[in-house]
Amino acid sequence: MDGQGYEVDEQYQLFQPAGAILFPTPESEAWKEKINRLYLLLTVKESAMDVPLNLEARRRISFFSNSLFMDMPSAPKVRNMLSFSVLTPYYNEEVLFSLHxxxxQNEDGVSILFYLQKIFPVRGMMYYRKALELQAFLDIAKDDDLMEGYKAIELNEDQMKGEWSLWAQCQAVADMKFTYVVSCQQYGIQKRSGDARAQNVLRLMTEYPSPRVAYIDEVEEPNKDATKRVPVL
Known part of the structure; x- marks a missing residue:
């Protein structure tokens, strides 16, 4: 009740009655953090020395800062994306190195694979497939699955064995959207002759399900006189 006898709702009161405000407030980590932020806002001064002199650097920083507050459209679902393939130039490719x-390692303890990884970090084409798998997981996963994360379903053997499991669905969507084609014209000849280089190519396709090998093979084609071998792609 106010002084004139009217009933006042407490949620619309602008001032608390005497004795309701506690000061100093009980110490807590959240309160200390707020006090520290307020102190920094009142005491830290921007220096002109921190501003880049290069106009292009200023423009890029401004553009990046403004982009943090833009309304970004939602990414399309993986199922609605166009399928695409990554192709290598078509030459007479040869398997230069085996896995061994x-x-x-050489006398310095450095392998060719380690050397290549240091020269070309994070340039693996198979990251396309992994990115699509992760995005497909975010599209179709339920709240419980999202809380566990994609790594959880990768390590779950029951998920991997299930025909319509979440892991299998992510794999199927990625297969429909991405294919990596590498040309190795000699693969057919090497496969028929039992060449070890053919096993290296096969091991690559086994480890990474997305790659497809384009090669020239020979088949027997009967005609009137005799059977002849013709090349096919």
């Missing part, structure tokens, strides 16, 4: 050649 890549992993064996």
């Amino acid at each position: 050649d890549l992993e064996v």
Whole structure:
């Protein structure tokens, strides 16, 4: 009740009655953090020395800062994306190194594979597939699955064995959207002759399900006189 006898709702009161405000307030980590932020806002001064002199650097920083507050459209679902393939130039490709050649270390303890990874960090084409798998997981996963994360379903053997499991669905969507085609014209000849280089190519396709190998093979084609071998792609 106010002084004139009217009933006042407490949620619309602008001032608390005497004795309701506690000061100093009980100490807590959240309160200390707020006090520290307020102190920094009142005491820290911007220096002109921190501003880049290069006009292009200023423009890029301003553009990046403004982009943090833009309304970004939602990414399309993986199922609605266009399928695409990554192709290599079509030459007479040859398998230059076996897995053993890549992993064996020289006198300095450095392997060819380690050297290539240091020269070309994070340039693996198979990251396209992993990115699509993760995005497909975010599209179709339920709240419980999102809380566990994609790594949880990768390590879950029951998920991997299930025909319509979440892991299998993510794999299927990625297969429909991405294919990596590498040309190796000699693969057919090497496969028929039992060449070890054919096993290296097969191991690559086994480890990474997305790659497809384009090669020239020969088949027997009967005609009137005799059977002849013709090349096919």
